[in-house]
Amino acid sequence: MSRVLVVDDEPQIVRALAINLRARGYEVSTAGDGGEALLVAASHPPDVVILDLGLPDLDGVDVIAGIRGWSSVPILVLSGRSDSVDKVDALDAGADDYVTKPFGMDELMARLRSLLRRTTPAESQPVVEFGDVRVDLAATRVSVGGTEVRLTPTEWHLLEVLVRHPGKLLSHRQLLAEVWGPGYETAQGNLRLYVAQLRRKLEPDPSRPRFLRTEPGMGYRFQP
Structure with a gap:
């Protein structure tokens, strides 16, 4: 209970x-x-x-x-x-x-x-799967439908932060501080760009994302 x-x-x-x-x-x-x-x-x-x-x-x-x-x-x-x-x-x-x-x-x-x-946090789960996507957190590898997808270091870091917090609404400031570090808390353009890149690589329909969702005015949420 x-x-x-x-x-x-x-x-x-x-x-x-x-x-x-x-x-x-x-x-x-x-x-x-x-x-x-x-x-x-x-x-x-x-x-x-x-x-x-x-x-x-x-x-x-x-x-x-x-x-x-x-x-x-x-x-x-x-x-x-x-x-x-x-x-x-x-x-x-x-x-x-x-x-x-x-x-x-x-x-x-x-x-x-x-x-x-x-x-049961994602930190204890070495592999996260959603749709046709498989994220191996230990090996830092991502595949879609069994085919490996190459991510840039920044794309990987952003995806890692999101999938380690399934269902959690992460603010722009939280994501920028975690991925880009101090001094980037207001660089929302960077965040939008990299989220869009991840969607193009991982979402079935990037224009209607199922897993990497936007919360307008607040941030983003990974919804498995």
Whole structure:
């Protein structure tokens, strides 16, 4: 039974989420503010956190940073803030995904299941497969339909970062810092170019990508 910590200051949302989660077999803990959330997370470590950004005592981004100080538990941000800057701040602080209020319960549960599937990280899996693509992380080789595909070092590094975080929404800043390093955090043109190159080499239809997906204004997601 997976443990879910729901953090929100709106009782009706907490109640609805708790009912739906328990009906699906999850164990549920709740918190109404950031301070309580940090205490509950530390005393009863959850398998996943559903976190509202607009809390009465702490900003949700600060709660994310507090949890990330000691845990890599998946964090699904749930918020009424529509500004992409808020979403990117949450992702950069360590959130794994983002759902905007009002939300559909089926969509939220699907995102939750995707995050829980990542409890066995790709770091322990030497080979990642999706569609006709086979990525051998140990041998640094990629093949499509059994035919090896040559990638540049930058293309490989970008693909490696994405496939090691299946289902996770990675912000532009996160990807640029990881692949290109300090000083490139705003070089989004580089990122778009290399994502397009990977899609041409790996996607069945690069104009309608199935696996290397764009989240407009926020970043990219590898969806196996």
